[in-house]
Amino acid sequence: MNNTNITNKTIYLCDDTIEGIFTAIYKAWDNNPKTTDVRIRSSSSSLSFFESYVETDTDYELALKVHNTIIRKLSWDIYFYIYRTALSYEEERASYIYSFLKKAFKTGPAIINMLHDDDVLKIFNIDKQVGRESHSFLEFVRFEELANSVLVSRIEPKSNIIPLISEHFADRLHCENWIILDTGRNFAAIHEASKPVFFSYLTESELANFSVLSDTEKGFQNLWKTFFDTIAIKERCNPKLQQSNMPLRYRKYMKAENNPGHV
Structure with a gap:
């Protein structure tokens, strides 16, 4: 069996903060968006033989660059969708944000209306979930x-x-x-x-x-x-x-x- 076509994905592990997620996204993107992903550092995360892991320390300057790029190239509304998603309890929220941004930077601000896309729908639904809970409290x-x-x-x-x-x-x-x-x-x-x-x-x-x-x-x-x-x-x-x-x-x-x- 030829395993030469198996891609070893690199996972950037980050702190459970919006700054931590943005730092990991910056470094993952800088490596290669096609072969990288972002995951919040957690003892419950399972490891895979087909993944390598990079510990990422939060860098506020890099996080600010991602923050500013989202607002400049997309919109404040889209930034707040992402921000509320980062505050959610969804275990894979960092990965969802990364997948969304990879499409958003190609599509532009109109991405927010593409609810037929699974990555966009995930962000939209998580945002609503967090909004409902905060309103209740x-x-x-x-x-x-x-x-x-x-x-x-x-x-x-x-x-x-x-x-x-x-x-x-x-x-x-x-x-x-x-x-x-x-x-x-x-x-x-x-x-x-x-x-x-x-x-x-x-x-x-x-x-x-x-x-x-x-x-x-x-x-x-x-x-x-x-x-x-x-x-x-x-x-x-x-x-x-x-x-x-x-x-x-x-x-x-x-x-x-x-x-x-x-x-």
Whole structure:
């Protein structure tokens, strides 16, 4: 059997950030778009005898070049499709973005209307998925007041939506010190009163500081639970309707909704 026609694909492994993905795309493209692919570095990734792997450190200058090229040659709209795809939980999102860009730079801005193309449709559907989840969390985020007067909200989204929702709360809670924490990623949006939001991964010791609630917060939580139980009508309990209005996965950090079974 002649194996001389088998192409050994080179996979560029990158950090799970938009800058990491763009760095890998730059280097993969510079090598050869036809024989390269991009993949987020993960311990769960399977290896293949027909692939070679290149570890790629994030280079912000190279990432900026890809960022600027997308906006200049394609559009801001297409950039945001790609950005939201990079924030998704899809395991192959880096590869999807690379495949999309290889076609997009040949086709131009009109690529966004080519939903009959599988690579375009994947990006379009992932973008919608991330958009729906971020919109839902605008409604379901709940803050608690800590002993140091900082407001903290814990969420556990599927996608990394914190960069998408933070400006909404920065606008509405402009004069407050607050943190929105993605507990699955230990990634947080941090807002100091009257200052811009910044993002950071938090250590376990930093997370431990979120456990001490203010006395005022404890009082309000107890008051709300008492009210919630008092007005509940057992005969009108409708778990299916409750779950339809508020899916279970949103309730983990919503205190009153953790109190079982009343609508």
